[in-house]
Amino acid sequence: MHLINYISVLLLMVSSSCTQTKLIKTEPPEWTKTAAIYEIMPKQFTPQHNLKGITQELARLRNQYVSAVSILPIFTTLDINxxxxxxxPYACSEFLTIDPALxxxxxxxxxxxxxxHFNIKVLLEFNLTYTTPNHPWRKEYPEFYKSCQAKNDTAFNQDYIRFNLEHKTLQKKLHILExxxxxxxxxxxxxxxxDQFPESFLNLLGSKINSKKFYLVSGSNTPEFVERGYFDSYFNYDLYHLFIxxxxxTCTSQDFKSLMEINEKATFKNASILFNQNALLNNKDGTETQRFYGFYKLCSVLSILTGGIPMMMNGQEEPMFDRINPYSNQAIVFNKFFSRDFFRSLFIHRxxxxxxxxxxxxxxxxxxxxxxxxxxERKHGEASIVVMANLTNQVQSFTLKNDYIQRLEFFTRALTNFEKNKSYTLNPYQYIVLTNIK
Known part of the structure; x- marks a missing residue:
């Protein structure tokens, strides 16, 4: 079902004379149906700045109804700056050993x-398309990289640290995922x-594993790779772009309808990973509250309820008003947990x-x-969830096509009635969630 049993073959391109194989993927692992993923930056997550600190927090995460943790690379990084x-945090100086600091x-x-023990799955994140400039292979095997030129004029040449994914000899040196x-x-x-993996490379990796239990995720927006059977899930940045x-x-309900149609056409529906914050976005764009101030909780509601596998980043339960600094080991300060019950209630309801x-x-x-x-509305049998959300910072009116009588408003727990064709209004970025499951 996926790629990898040997990523001793991770960066290999098969020659054109080789037979290309494609794995026919079955559906994602059973546990993903109710999964709630929590992404962890291991050096910033706790005051201990290490793996033991993460272990000590697992009980709290389980209480928050987190069912999987996705941990950023724990490998040696000698030159973070x-x-x-x-x-x-994805640029590593060595792939096979745990950073002694962790x-x-x-x-x-x-x-x-x-x-x-807490029924939490553990995922490990990798970026095997580049290294730091001080990785030993940079000197020992310069042919593994796209360029031997350290600079372009006065700029640092990014190809100097990027792997040449077509280099066949890489398979003899990489024993990473294996x-x-x-x-x-x-x-x-x-x-x-x-998204940078060549198809022949994906085919080779896909031929090396056939485990229904092992969960393989593309950290790129690659629904086509899931369709072809290379991955179980992918990071869905299309939803994030709607939040932007x-x-x-400028966002409309038609934008969301178009996104929903992509999911509807997928072989394995509701399999993409949805979020409004992750480690890459923290580095690039800052925190959810900085980008979506005034409606960051609405973004979380849509990430969890629209259709997919929800993921939150460490610190969102506070929430985070300052970007996590990847240059330092300054720990996230957990003391308020203002959004913990918000996430917990949604994850329980999932x-x-x-x-x-x-x-x-x-x-x-x-x-x-x-x-x-x-x-x-989303339905399964008699179970139902209804979401109404104002996508703008102005008051908006709307009508519904159906009656929703004596439904429980999820967050206030009040019984409410919404009648079809009757006009209702929502305040800026206001959202209402109705459920018939108490």
């Missing part, structure tokens, strides 16, 4: 065992920059209400013709 990729192999095994799969009972990998449009009031689980027959249906109000 280098000139080519400064502050990039802990030992034993610490990581203890973390995974403890997570499994090593981590063999030595640690991980539940999956997230492969960043997967909401900042200047377990309790099959209408919002990642299954095949509960796709969202638009229930209003309003331009700037997104209103949709």
């Amino acid at each position: 280098n000139a080519y990729n400064p502050g990039d 802990g030992t192999d034993h610490d990581f095994k203890t973390l995974i065992d403890s997570a499994h 090593h981590w799969m063999k030595d640690f009972p991980l539940d999956g990998f997230v492969l960043m920059n997967a 449009k909401m900042v200047d009031n 377990v309790d209400n099959p209408a919002i689980q990642s299954i095949q027959d509960n796709l969202p249906v638009i229930i209003s013709d309003a331009t700037h109000v997104l209103a949709f």
